Amino acid sequence: MxxxxxxxxxxxxxxxxxxxxxxxxEDAPHSHERGPGRGHWSYKDRQEWVLHYPNCESTMQSPINIDLAKTIFSPQLRPIQLSGYSLPSKERLKLKNNGHTVVLELPESLAITGGYAQQYRAIQLHLHWGSPTGPGSEHTINDHRFPGEIHVVHYNTKYDSFEEAMVRPDGLAVLAAFLQVGPRENPYYRQILEHLYEIQGEDEEVFVPGFNIAGLLPANLDLYFRYNGSLTTPPCYQSVKWTVFNQTVQLSQDQISELVSTLRGDDDSPLQNVFREWQKLHGRHVLASFQAALTLVKQLPTPDSRGSPRRPPLGGAAGARPSLAPRAGGDGSSEAGAEKHTxxxxxxxxxxxxxxxxxxxxxxxxxxxxxxxxxxxxxxxxxxxxxxxxxxxxxxxxxx
Ligand SMILES: [Zn+2]
Missing domain, CATH: 1.20.58 (Methane Monooxygenase Hydroxylase; Chain G, domain 1)
Structure with a gap:
């Protein structure tokens, strides 16, 4: 020797x-192209939103970057509970390309019945995504941007309509979850994605059969972040109590590609990079329903500036969905076990x-x-x- x-x-x-x-x-947030303003707002002229929608430069804007170390554990944040989310296939839901995203209109029977101080009923859900070469979630975690993000929009039942609620401080509740690449096709997202080719052009719409909308969200609705913010598109009203789930949702790489590549926007160009960059907190605090601040940064997914995470499937059982942070208390559920493989x-x-x-x-x-x-x-x-x-x-x- x-x-x-x-x-x-x-x-x-x-x-x-x-x-x-x-x-x-962690990579810096994705930078995006900017272009000249058009007749109505576009993701390509984000800088000009404020010219027509002054709320967009106010102090409680969304999305934000969630710095795990700065989150505040709040035991008062109870698990999110949903009701009416499982829809029969005979119910027909309108799926529309509105030129900014794909929107699935939801019946008012869907509601949030736990996790908020008040009751909220659903109005629609939509998705945010990037491009073939870059991720497109709106919120970021420790500066990591995920491939995509789902928003399920609800309004407070104490108001008569979404339009009335959207201008009130306690008017809206949005459930947000990150979309990641997983080992297999997600059957719930297939219910939406398989119809995208029918609505490729702006303002095109199709009616799709009902399904269990809850399947589009993570299995674990207990662990989440909560903060007060805004609509992430004009008119940027600061009326949203955000819930950003800790657990992510997995789609296959093909599904993510389908989402990113199928729709076209108002100028008939590919509808891509449909997300707003993160906004300053201006003194706001992000609450967590669990001890997120104790989470080690190394347990976050690998940052990938090119946005198409190539992390291999991690062998979780069917339905196992990865999380951003470990459980606070280890309650012994099967999901806790699944997270070990994520x-x-x-x-x-x-x-x-x-x-x-x-x-x-x-x-x-x-x-x-x-x-x-x-x-x-x-x-x-x-x-x-x-x-x-x-x-x-x-x-x-x-x-x-
Ligand atoms: Zn959104």
């Missing part, structure tokens, strides 16, 4: 551990620790071995200890 072998053996576990813990710094960082960590331990044990054994023979040789060759240590062949022969 060379002179460098011992230090190397001791260093390797450290190096491996460091490699496992290392992950690239991060390649976790698998990498385990391997690194195993290798580290292996190398450490090897190093200790080597040191003991050397020490033993060093002692023997020291008795034979006391004046030059260091020389003895590295004459491996000699010590082997002596040991026989």
């Amino acid at each position: 060379s002179r460098a072998a011992l230090p190397l053996a001791l260093l390797l576990p450290l190096l491996l551990g460091a490699a496992a813990a290392a992950h690239s710094a 991060s390649s960082f976790q698998a990498g960590d385990v391997l690194a620790v195993l290798f580290g331990v292996l190398f450490a044990v090897t190093a200790v054994a080597f040191v003991l071995y050397i020490h033993k023979h060093r002692s023997q040789n020291a008795r034979l060759d006391a004046p030059n200890k260091s020389k003895v240590i590295y004459t491996a062949a000699t010590t082997d022969e002596n040991a026989v």
Whole structure:
């Protein structure tokens, strides 16, 4: 063994551990092209929204970046409960390309019955996405942007209509979830995506059969972030109590591609990068229904500036959906188990620790071995200890 072998053996576990813990710094939010203003608002002229919609530069705007370390745990945030979300197939829902996104109109029978101080009924849901080369969620977590995001829009039942509610501070509740690439096709999203080719042009619409709308959201509705914000499109009314779920929803890569590539916008160009960049908090706090601030950053998905996460499927059971952060209390549910399979960082960590331990044990054994023979040789060759240590062949022969 060379002179460098011992230090190397001791260093390797450290190096491996460091490699496992290392992950690239979160990428800056995606930058988008900007263009001249048009007759009505467009994602290509975000800078000009404020000219026609002054709310858009006010101080409680959405979306925002959620900094996990700065979230505040609020035990008062109870699990989100939904009612009426499972629709029979005989019910027909309007699916429309409105030139900004795809919107699925929802019957008023859908409601949020838990997790908010008041009752809210659904009005519509829509999606946000990026492009073939960039992600498109609106909210970001620790500056990480996900491939897409779903918004299920509700209004407070104390108001007679959505239009009346949308200008009130407590008027709207939006449930938001991040869309990620997973190992298999998502059958709920298929109910929407398979009809996109029928509404490729702006203002085209189609009626689709009802299905369980809750399937579009994460299985775990207990863990979420809450803050007060706004509509993320003009007129940017600051009337939304946002719920951003911790658990993400998985679609296949093909489904994400379908979402990103099928629709066209008002100038007949591909409808892409349909998201607003994050807005300043201006002193607002983001609450969490769990101890999100204790979450290690390394448990976030790998940031991917190109937006098409190629993280491999992580072997969770059917229905297992990844989370941004671990459960606060570990309630022993099956989902807690599923979450263990949702991060390649976790698998990498385990391997690194195993290798580290292996190398450490090897190093200790080597040191003991050397020490033993060093002692023997020291008795034979006391004046030059260091020389003895590295004459491996000699010590082997002596040991026989
Ligand atoms: Zn939205």
